[in-house]
Amino acid sequence: MPYQSKQLLRCLLGSTVGIIGFAASASAEVTLDVLYTTPGTFSTLQQNLAKRFTELHPDIKIKFRNAVAGYEEAAQQILRDQLTGRLPDVAFNGINQIGLFVDRGLGVPLDGFIAKEGGTAALGYYPTLAALGKWKGKMYGLPFAVSTPVLYVNADLVEKAGGKVDDLPRSWPELLAFGKKVEAAGNAGVTGLYFQWEQTGNWLVQSLVTSKGGHILKAGGCNIAFNDDAGMWALKTLESFGKSGMPNLGLAQARQSFVAGSVAVLADSTSYVAAAERQIGGRFKFRTVPFPLAAADGRLPAGGNMAMMFATGTDRQQAAWEYIKFVTGPVGQTQMVNLTGYMPGNAIAVETTELLGSFYGKNPNHKTSIDQLPILTEWASFPGDNSLKIIEIIKTNTEYLITRRQTADETMPLLVKEVAALLPPCAGQ
Template identity: 80%
Template sequence: MSYRPATIVHHLFAAMALCAVGSVTPARADVTLDVLYTTPGTFNALHRELAKRFTELHPDIKIKFRNPVAGYEEAAQQILRDQLTGHPPDVAFNGINQIPLFVDRGLGAPLDAFIEKDGGVAKLGYYPTLAALGKWKGKIYGVPFAVSTPILYVNVDLVAKAGGKVDALPRSWPELIAFGKSVEAVAGAGMTGLYFQWEQTGNWLVQSLVTSKGGRMLNADGCSIAFNDDAGRWALTTLESFGKSGMPNLALGQARQSFVAGSIAILADSTSYVAAAERQIGGRFKFETVPFPLPGPNGRLPAGGNVAMVFATDASRQQAAWEYVKFVTGPVGQTEMVKLTGYMPANEIAVKEPELLGGFYDKSPNHRTSISQLPLLTEWVSFPGDNSLKIIEVIKAHAEGLVTARRTADEAMPAMVKEVGALMPACPSR
């Protein structure tokens, strides 16, 4: 990086009096925090860099990472097992949709008092819209660390072979499928015109289809299904159309490697991969990102990514954990996060400060696509009850049946409604 931590801290002190970045007040002598994160391929280098910078500012607090796990669902299962043994991590980076799963089981410390003591959401620099993602039942239990939105990755060179231009790409899925087939016709064997990363965290991109049409996964009561409507049927029909088009069924990593190898023209995926894609492509072909299609006038996109949660129960360890959470979600931490990944920052100061991300998005338009979708964000639904993770697997299984052309939307809808409904807790009587 071209800047030094001390320079940035000094600048932020002088310009904004941002004590959240520069504070070195010890929370407790010789505290070692046990920290869990996921997706090591994306986050290993980032978390180790942030821990290094944090301990330079807080020499009394050490960071010990647990072995990272593959994804959010695996992390959730591990934390729930850790609860049984009484040894959950002090800090964990969990999927945004999993806050209710933990809080309803007595896990997670509310962070409101810590936030208010340090000046509140605005002074700490958190976007109010994104900070609200960490709330459950009126309290803040998680601070967004790395927020993602679904976007399209476009291989400009392959698109041009089919006579297309990025700024004139179709904006509906049927048209994108048809254009993808025209790319395959001219690009030759082994090429995929359009790939939809349907398995992303089990159900996130499935939810994205539903909400992009203006629908919801759950009703406002939070305990009854809402996807059995026109928007839900449209989403399943769209998944079915991918399967009928001959789209291959690739694991998440396979699809990404195929894109950076130049074998996929258009990839629907998370913004989390932008920085890695740029590094891996290395200029071998030109690629651009464009917004996710919105087929409905009231279309919204579920905020993906992860929040930092505090599971420590001892007061002094909670304070140390908060200092770490505050740093990694603060201006310096969020600057590192964006530059090393592609996720959207939750901290507005990082975006506006010239020495941080102030000029970054002007020079990095592929990262800017996610920021442009900020007004469209809605919740990434968490399913209630003890079967929350099982419901995700049910949805994933039905989605796979559709994208592999083994089932039709007409078959999948009633079966999915029945199976998900059977795993949902009963709504409380009024």
């Protein structure tokens, strides 16, 4: 661990007097306006972090805006706030939306603040995850809560069908076939496999493409790349879910069905792991296993959210930086992991005994996400003014595949035409 990080950690874990003595004081009291999403997951965490932060920084207060349901809703609100001049000072945005904001002239580069602290390595950020906050060569976000796609497994249902969790198939056709065995061996109403296609920002749809070694956009981001074999394979896989008889459930409904014991295998985000464990309460054996890769060069998009700065003025920006540094730092990330299923973006938290050093040994369902860190890639951000519209178009066509209203062969040309028409032209075109 770098020397600066050790010093920082000693201050954070020291006495109250020592911590406050370390904290940088603002020249006058500043109240930061903060926006976050998904209150069911983050409200308790955000309130706890704000309380601890203001104890360390008595001259900086945190005022939360009403939390919005999801990343797309937050993006729409921020774009409206740009028009009215009421942007939040700090916002926790979907990783895939950084480009949307920066291209609109929003977001404060964090490079100068980070350099004064000795760089991202000195602050403890995983290089792979810190890189996700870059757009056009500058750092606009730092990882707050990162997720990876995994499989949630009801081991009791799997074993009842004659299987073992450690021997689960590693391809979607085989998982679908095993799911049918589970349904045959289980009670009425049991679903063998459910794929959370509705995830925000087409995240799990993108996961299929990248797991096959494909890409959503070409380098530069102004041309589609999913119109290839990997993209067609992803669409045909989604089509196969619909043909298998998989029900079309909402996100919350699918999760409730899993914790109720009526879904054997659920493809979902690790963000729900802690809540699932609490809600299951030992009623059945719950395991997480890695998301299937369909190619040797397969990758998985990092989901979750980044802390971004929209504050203006030197004092407000410095206060916002102190807050971002705290919530994405060792102590903030430890609290985040303990209250959610998200993966930390800060290695110091994971490597420090007093923080998360023993957490993953005791909580293997959370460790699955950490194990997938080496294969993470970007969650594609659609550039231009039509970013949110493109996400909605892909979502609509995905549902048509799940509900058998369209085939993959029909869907691909429609997606290519509609998405390409909404992307901004490449430079020089």
